[in-house]
Amino acid sequence: SYELIQPPSVSVSPGQTARITCSGDALPRQYVSWFQQKSGQAPLLMIYKDNERPSGIPERFSGSSSGTTVTLTISGVQTEDEADYYCQSVDRTNSYRVFGGGTKLTVL
Amino acid sequence: QVHLQESGPGLVKPSETLSLNCSVSGGSASSASFYYNWIRQSPGKGLEWIGHIYSSGSSTYNPSLRSRVSISIDTSKKYFSLKMTSVTTADTAVYFCARKGGSRGEPLDYWGQGLLVTVSS
Numbered sequence: 001s002y003e004l005i006q007p008p009s010v011s012v013s014p015g016q017t018a019r020i021t022c023s024g025d026a027l028p029r030q031y032v033s034w035f036q037q038k039s040g041q042a043p044l045l046m047i048y049k050d051n052e053r054p055s056g057i058p059e060r061f062s063g064s065s066s067g068t069t070v071t072l073t074i075s076g077v078q079t080e081d082e083a084d085y086y087c088q089s090v091d092r093t094n095s096y097r098v099f100g101g102g103t104k105l106t107v108l
Numbered sequence: 109q110v111h112l113q114e115s116g117p118g119l120v121k122p123s124e125t126l127s128l129n130c131s132v133s134g135g136s137a138s139s140a141s142f143y144y145n146w147i148r149q150s151p152g153k154g155l156e157w158i159g160h161i162y163s164s165g166s167s168t169y170n171p172s173l174r175s176r177v178s179i180s181i182d183t184s185k186k187y188f189s190l191k192m193t194s195v196t197t198a199d200t201a202v203y204f205c206a207r208k209g210g211s212r213g214e215p216l217d218y219w220g221q222g223l224l225v226t227v228s229s
Contacts, residue, residue, distance in 0.1 A: 001171065031213040035155075042204055042222050043155065048215035086155055088216065095168055097145070097216075099155040 002026065002091035004100035011106040018074040020103045022087030025068050030089045032070045034063060037084045037102075046085075047072060074105075082107040110134040112205050114223035120199075121229055126192040130205030130220055133186065141210030144188045146179060148201040149222075156201075160208070161188055200227045 004024045012018045022032060032050050035043035045054055047063035050070055060075045074081055087100040116128035130144070146158040159169035161179040169177050173192070181188040192199060202222040208214055 033215040035216075037155075042219040043216075044219075045215050045217055048217075049213045054215075054217070088155075096170060097157040097160070099147075099157060102154040 002096070002098055004087055004089060004098055006085075006087060006100040006103045008101070009104045009106065011108055012077050013108050014077060014079055016077055018077050018081070018105055020072045020074075020085050020087075020105065021069050022071070022089075022100050023069045024089060024098075026092045027065065027068050027070055027089060030094065032063070032065070033088045034061075034072045035086045035088065036081075037086065043086065077105075077107055079107050081105060110207065110218045112207060112218055112220040114203060114205050114220045116203075116223060116225070118224060118226060120195055120225060120227050122196055122227055123194055126190070126195050126199065126225060126227075128190045128203055128205075128223065128225070129187050130189070131187045132207070143208040143210065144179075144181065145206045145208060145216060146190045147204045147206055147216075149204070150198075150201045153201075158190065158192075158203075163210070195227045197227050199225070201225060 004022050006022050034047040036046050037043045046061050050065040051063040062073045064071050084102045084104050086102045111133045113131045120126045142163050143160040145160040148156050159179050161167040161181050167179045176193045178191045202224050204222045206216040206219040208216045
């Protein structure tokens, strides 16, 4: 089955830049969304179509894509950004939605 | 503003059928072209896509759950439903419903708050 691979954890200090990657062999052909999930809450859409930001999402959140890897970048990380982040895309046949395993962002 | 809300029993016995509904307000479950999704999250684990139903009624399921899952849509009552048969303790999870636009690349933009379902005797 198709998988999206994310690092389990990323740690940064406040004000630094955090980069969370998501890898999958279908990503050159499929869009990726990124979701933020805080404890006990539903996921919140942060980025879609690789690099589009929904209204209301701070500009410090951005997305980029290069080959089989997409990256969520958080510039000037704030303590409130501490959360789990999930990438999401579709499989090689464009039939099934798939989530990455999630990355826990710790703001030290 | 679109609002989704899950409802159903919070406790299901092993081997029985889990049945959940997701009400859609601020837009009908039958209007325009949307995919209505079910996603779950086991305690302490990541997100798992269960399946979706298109506004037209066609559905697609996660291959790992396909044999036990069905999703339906009620066009008159503005909700869609999930049924999962022969549940086990491994099906204990928070179940989310979410909406996705019908065009390629449109995201899962609206989510329900989630409903914890525990499978236990």
